[in-house]
Amino acid sequence: MTVTVDAAPRRALIRWLVFATVVLAMLMHAIDQTSVATALSAMQNDLGASLAWTGWTITIYSVGQILVLPLAGPMGDRFGARRVFLLAVAAFTVASVLCGLSSGTAQLIVFRFLQGLAGGALLPVATAIVSAEFGRDRDRAIALFSTAFPIGAILGPLAGGLILTFASWREIFFINVPVGVLLICLGRVLIRETPRTAPARVDVGGIAWLTTLLLSGMVAITRIGSFGEGWTGPASVVGAAAVALVAGRFLLRHLHRHPDPIVSPRLLTGQRLGLMNVMNVLFGAAVIGFSALLPHYAQIRYQMTPIASGGLLTVRAVFMIALSALAVGLLRRLGHRPLLLAGMAAITVSLLITGLPPVHTGPELWLSLGAAVMGFGMGLAAPSSANAGMHLVPEQAAAVSGLRVLFRQAGAIIAVSVVTAVTSAATDPAAANTAAFLVLAAVMGGAVVLAMRIPNQRGRW
Structure with missing residues (x-):
């Protein structure tokens, strides 16, 4: 009897230790993704490269994530989620060291691509590990597990700003090494191997x-x-x-x-999904592009410090988390379209505020206002857009969700590549970056027009 009583808390303790290990891995990935945005200017100056090529350190990371997502799930099925998780953490750690040691932009781009591959592989296998560990409670555990990304969005810019204040951009990557080593040790001891199944065919x-x-x-x-x-x-x-x-x-x-x-043609154009895909490209260009470009913009136009410019993304993340909770509560009552339209309109206003000169205030407060409005809009739009796409094809919700990530990242890649190329070639980079935010506002306005054609759905579906 004593053994039974003691065993249950021990199983629960180990379960939550596994959960904490997986969340820490996702935090490492999320923080690294957002902290690098604060270091664009520092990397550009130190490596002597143009902004156009330095911007690849952000976009190539997204490319790596896009490409590995279809592979990671089947790899976990064939070799076991635990093994793939440990391999991904080890690869991310090694790639981080190589990024920090890079002596040129070309090397850094290659190693960031490897880092993106490793980071992208973490999400599917981490989800499988949590799902297997929690059994019937997997829905709540996965919902809680997903909070790693907004938390990373808060901590990443602050971490990047702090590191740049007291050290160099290289330490943004080196700080992953002790975390990676700890994760490998914890993973080997705590995580059980998941059952292996016949993997799906990889395209x-x-x-x-x-x-x-x-x-x-x-x-x-x-x-x-x-x-x-x-x-x-x-x-x-x-x-x-x-x-x-x-x-x-x-x-x-x-x-x-x-x-x-890799992508079903039916999900590209059928049942108004083509409309959703185009909207997601525009959404990713405006929203993810905003996040990637804002710290550099604040530094070159208003000479803000790295920690202050990174703090703008933290303001955005805090408002996004707060409004997401409200949006989830309103979805069944109002449906997804009103929330989506309100959120996207707020994002358009945010981009306009960011591109316009400060009105009766300093640049820090003005850009913080723009970031707060961006977070407000993202908090409303993110849950509603997820439901809008999955409602069109509920029997393929997972595929539609993955496609949404792909098209948003594609939009971000286009936006960051274009803006950094134009800014790098401009005689006045600050003015070029300013114009870019106004163009992104127009792009988001086009996405709002498309969103008006999406059918609404109230209640359960």
């Missing part, structure tokens, strides 16, 4: 075409600023753009021919 060809499309498109955009380099500048842009067009054409043909493609 390697689709991933290869998607990789070619994303990388060649990014090269074409980045090289826009090289038109003054004689014939080689325009030739490189045209060549990369041609590769992107060919890759896009073959990717579409591949998706229609492959029995289990």
Whole structure:
């Protein structure tokens, strides 16, 4: 009897220790994703690179995440989620060391891509580990587990700003090393291996075409600023753009021919999903682009310190978390469309505030206002947009959710690549960055128009 009483608390304790280990891994990934945005100017100055190529340290990380998501789940099924989790943490830690030791922009971009691959692999296997550990309580555990991302959005910019205040940008990566070592030790001791199942077929060809499309498109955009380099500048842009067009054409043909493609053609255009996908590209360009570019903008236009510019993203994250809770409570009563429209309108206003000069106040307070309004809009729009897409095809909710992430990250890649390329080529980078936020506001306005055509749904679905 004593053994039974003692065993139950021990099982519960280990379960929550496993949960804490997984959440810590996701926090490491989330914090690294947001903290690097505060270091763009420092990396640019230290490595002597243009902003266009330095911006790749953000976009290539997103590319890595996009490409590994379809692979991580099947890998966990075949080799076990515990093994893949430990491998991903180890790879992330090693890639962090290599990022910190990089002597040039090209090296840093390659190692950030590896870091993105490792970080993207964590999410599917971490979800599988939590699900297996908590059994019938998996829904609540996964909901609680998802809070790692907004917490990372709060801590990341502050961590980046603090590190840059007292050290260099390299320490943003080196700080992952002790965390990674601790996670490997805890994971080996605490996490049990999940049951292995027959893995789903992986569309390697689709991933290869998607990789070619994303990388060649990014090269074409980045090289826009090289038109003054004689014939080689325009030739490189045209060549990369041609590769992107060919890759896009073959990717579409591949998706229609492959029995289990990386993206179902039906989910690209059917049942108003095409409308949602376009809206998600515009949403990602405006919202994720805002997050990636704001600290650098605050530093070059208003000479704000790294910790103050990073704090702007923390303001955004706090308001986003607070409004998300309100939005979840209102979804069944109002439906997703009113909340989505209100949130996207607030995001448009936020981008306008950020791009316009301060009115009767200092730049810190003015940009904080813009960040707060952005958080307000994201808090309303994020839960409602998730429901809007999944409501269209409820039987494929997981696939639609993954597609939403893909298209938003694609929009962010386009926005960050274009803005950094134009800013790098401009004679007045601050003015170019200012204009970029106003253009992003117009882009978000277009997304609001598209969102008006999405059918509303109240109550359960």
